[in-house]
Amino acid sequence: MSQPFHQVPPAARVPGPGECRYCGSGPALKLNMYGHVGLVIAFRTLTAAGPFCRDCGIAVFRQMSGKMLYQGWWGPLSLVICPIMLIVNLVSRLRLGGLRAPSPVPGVAAQLPAPMDAGKPLYRRPVIAGLIIPVVAFAAIGVAIASAPAKDCYRELPDGNGELVECSQPHDGRVLGTAEDTADCPAGSTGYLKRDYSGYYCLAEN
């Protein structure tokens, strides 16, 4: 008498290429989503690696980009890095949007039993208000530059050189203008001071 034949199902495997790392569904794209936290003098960058199915990818995009909208701007370097990462995420988001709806792949077991709930779009979440932060920051930098006092006077240093100072400070003379060559200084110039990169400041004593 023969033994009854039982077909043993193959052991479930982990998601592979083209399958979502999170829910195991396909199709999925291999790409990274980024997060960035500005910490004034330092920063932290977070990476979530795919492959992502459409729904998990969009959910991670919204979560990481949403946090970045209010955590990402706090530092001089972060003001530059954060928008770049937001754009990289947005490009990935557009690519994910082109995928068809995820469907489970038989025999694949992943961390999540189903694709993530993508939730509300970013522009309908309160975090979108974070976009005002870089606008205010760049406006403040602009105002600081525009209102920096001009250094239109000079002061002689003990070593015989000079330095530019604000005219409200003690000084020995005024800057009449700049010239590429000392011979081109305006009439009335009684001295000159080399500029950092090229040319000269034309000076007149008080």
Ligand SMILES: [Zn+2]
């Ligand atoms: Zn997924």
